[in-house]
Amino acid sequence: MISNLMKWNVSGLLPRIRNRSPQKTISNGLMAAQGNRGGVIRLCARYGIIVTAFPLFALAMEPLDDESMANVAGQGGMSISGDVFINEEGGPISNATFGDCTDNRRCGARLASQFSEDGGWWVLDDFRGRFQFDGLTLRVRHIDSGFGGDGADFDRSVLEIGLPGTVSMEEVRYTLGTSTTARPTDPGFQQTNFYSIQMEGDMRLEGNVLVFPTGNP
Amino acid sequence: MFYQNNETARKLRNSRLFNKACSDEIAKSLAYSRVSFDANPAKTRKAFYTAAVLIVLSIPASLATAQPAKPGSLKQLSDTEMSAVSGQGIGVVLEDFLFSHGTDAQEGQLFEIGGVTTADGQAVRLTVNHLYVAGPDSQYGQNLGPVNLGRLNNPYQISLLDGDDPAINVPGQAVVEFAAPSQVTDGSGYDCLSSSAGAGSGSCSSRPASGGFHGERPDIGLSLQAEINGSSSFLNVHARSAVVDGSYIRLWGDETLNQLAGEIQMNFYTPELSISACDETGSGCGDRVRLTDLAMELSLGNTHQPLLLSVHGADAPDNKAGNLNLQIATIRQPAAGDIASDGGRAGSNTAVWDFYDNYYSNPDYRSNIHVGNMQIGDRDMGGARLEGMLIQHLDITTRDLQP
Numbered sequence: 001m002i003s004n005l006m007k008w009n010v011s012g013l014l015p016r017i018r019n020r021s022p023q024k025t026i027s028n029g030l031m032a033a034q035g036n037r038g039g040v041i042r043l044c045a046r047y048g049i050i051v052t053a054f055p056l057f058a059l060a061m062e063p064l065d066d067e068s069m070a071n072v073a074g075q076g077g078m079s080i081s082g083d084v085f086i087n088e089e090g091g092p093i094s095n096a097t098f099g100d101c102t103d104n105r106r107c108g109a110r111l112a113s114q115f116s117e118d119g120g121w122w123v124l125d126d127f128r129g130r131f132q133f134d135g136l137t138l139r140v141r142h143i144d145s146g147f148g149g150d151g152a153d154f155d156r157s158v159l160e161i162g163l164p165g166t167v168s169m170e171e172v173r174y175t176l177g178t179s180t181t182a183r184p185t186d187p188g189f190q191q192t193n194f195y196s197i198q199m200e201g202d203m204r205l206e207g208n209v210l211v212f213p214t215g216n217p
Numbered sequence: 218m219f220y221q222n223n224e225t226a227r228k229l230r231n232s233r234l235f236n237k238a239c240s241d242e243i244a245k246s247l248a249y250s251r252v253s254f255d256a257n258p259a260k261t262r263k264a265f266y267t268a269a270v271l272i273v274l275s276i277p278a279s280l281a282t283a284q285p286a287k288p289g290s291l292k293q294l295s296d297t298e299m300s301a302v303s304g305q306g307i308g309v310v311l312e313d314f315l316f317s318h319g320t321d322a323q324e325g326q327l328f329e330i331g332g333v334t335t336a337d338g339q340a341v342r343l344t345v346n347h348l349y350v351a352g353p354d355s356q357y358g359q360n361l362g363p364v365n366l367g368r369l370n371n372p373y374q375i376s377l378l379d380g381d382d383p384a385i386n387v388p389g390q391a392v393v394e395f396a397a398p399s400q401v402t403d404g405s406g407y408d409c410l411s412s413s414a415g416a417g418s419g420s421c422s423s424r425p426a427s428g429g430f431h432g433e434r435p436d437i438g439l440s441l442q443a444e445i446n447g448s449s450s451f452l453n454v455h456a457r458s459a460v461v462d463g464s465y466i467r468l469w470g471d472e473t474l475n476q477l478a479g480e481i482q483m484n485f486y487t488p489e490l491s492i493s494a495c496d497e498t499g500s501g502c503g504d505r506v507r508l509t510d511l512a513m514e515l516s517l518g519n520t521h522q523p524l525l526l527s528v529h530g531a532d533a534p535d536n537k538a539g540n541l542n543l544q545i546a547t548i549r550q551p552a553a554g555d556i557a558s559d560g561g562r563a564g565s566n567t568a569v570w571d572f573y574d575n576y577y578s579n580p581d582y583r584s585n586i587h588v589g590n591m592q593i594g595d596r597d598m599g600g601a602r603l604e605g606m607l608i609q610h611l612d613i614t615t616r617d618l619q620p
Contacts, residue, residue, distance in 0.1 A: 114528075115476055115477040115526055115527050115528065116474070116475060116476030116477065116525075116527040116528075117475035117476065118530055118532075119476065119527045119528055119529065119530045120527070120528025120529050120530045120531075120533075120538070120539055120540075121528055122528060143369065147312075147365070147368070147369055148365075148424060148430045148432070150368055150369040150370055151369065153369075153370060154369040154370065158310075163314075175332065178528040178539055178540060178541045178615070179528070179539050180528075180529070180530055180531040180533075180538050180539040181531060187531075188531035188538075190531070190538050190539035191539055192539050192540050192541070192615060192616075192617040193332050194332070194541075194615075195330050195331065195332045195333065196330065196331035196332040197328075197329070197330060197331070198327065198328075198329045198331060199318065199327060199328050199329075200325060200326060200327035200328075201318075201321070201324060201325045201326030201327060202324070202325075202326065203316075203317070203318040204315060204316065204317040204318065204361075205315075205316055206313065206314065206315040206316075206363065207311055207312055207313040207314035207315060207363060208311070208312040208313060208314075209309065209310075209311055209312075210309070210310040210311075210312055210369075210372075211307060211308070211309055212307075212308050212372075213306070213307060213308065214306045214307065214308040214372065214374055214376070215306065
């Protein structure tokens, strides 16, 4: 069964979300709120998965009057900005192996996966850093044209994820390797690292990801 | 819920109130009819007629004041429509896609690969000067534009397949598949190598750029710099108009071995793969090596010999513990049966004969590498072909060079 393919272990993960300041431009989103300074509060990213989050301070939601609410159709989609820290000062675990990023102890998150019974583990180790992006969009789009002629024959709706154009990274790093145990603190721990990656600065990521069911939906 | 205007909201509220009043009256009539049917059939018939009339009257009222369906809102499916839904998998198409990252000290960009050392333990600083996936005619990454990856009628797919299907042939298992656009055989495909191919010229679904449309064949490039003790070497690899149609990764759980098993088909076609040693300024290149009309079709694992990917556990010998193991086991034995002395099917156990015939004659199990021409500078070295390679046994284990 597919459910018995792999075992997973996540340890030492501590994400933090910083709320972005409100922007003055209005986006045609599902929900709208007016802060004390005016404008629309954008949705923030959390755990790399997009959920709704509102700031807990300074810019509380206020009720809209009927006329303003009547103008919101809620079908234009969603625009999302994110500022996500992963283990910027270490994770939640503090022991001889895990600590903050000022000493030699491990401070990044660790994801381990076991592909065989009683076997070793694939490891994504020391994962940490900061990701900032602005303008990730979500909407339903009907395609009946373009795409070099494919659109007319397709004539269906898709989920469109608009990529942000630029993703800013700060101190992003991870290590890929294999290990005898899921955690470094387990007995018999032995790890072989294949390579480590470190990234800084702006990465160009442009375009749209179109997702739709195949077969006969 | 948000309403288009207050007038519609008022009508909807009134409609709901009216419908609620009708529903209450219908319920009363039906309740009375249940209680009184045996006692007074005439009154019961009257109750039924009353309920029926109310039901009929309430339907137009609901329809007259109902909110008109907005574009994009959910609609009810009929049983016939729902029975036709198969929901095979998820299709993904990247529209106007562009990825680029690298190292540029002035722009504050850094992209490094660490953990690499020389054989004598010296650290190697491996810097990715540029990594990109972009549109065609990028001039080796100098002029990046958008490209589509996948087509709406032939997208990248994530699917769950039935292992009992003879085409999949993993009985009793559900198989997860990550697949690139499939190759087509209906005459609508394009030549996989030509960057100016027209429809009907080949089997690849992804189209080259033409007539202002950027197509579905990206330029892909990687520029690396390796620095050891202050001395740098450069390696740049660029693929023009690359195609991966027909590639897939299939994964399932092997219940006998209790581990992940798989099958990988890796296709890669490009009219030009160039290799050079230019530095980040584009100078110091020497001669550029060009492999033209490169076609690679690599098969790793199949249903007779799945690819087994695992990591040695703590109980493995010291030199293997914690290291990656990539294995294609020898073919399993078929059911008992003899093959005739002449090797023909007529005198053999047909099941056993078909088993071996499928294994040795199925082109899907074979790997091929074609190079149209290798050019170094201005010298042509000719082409090369490696065809029909069948991997019958493979066992690779990594080893940590750290003492």
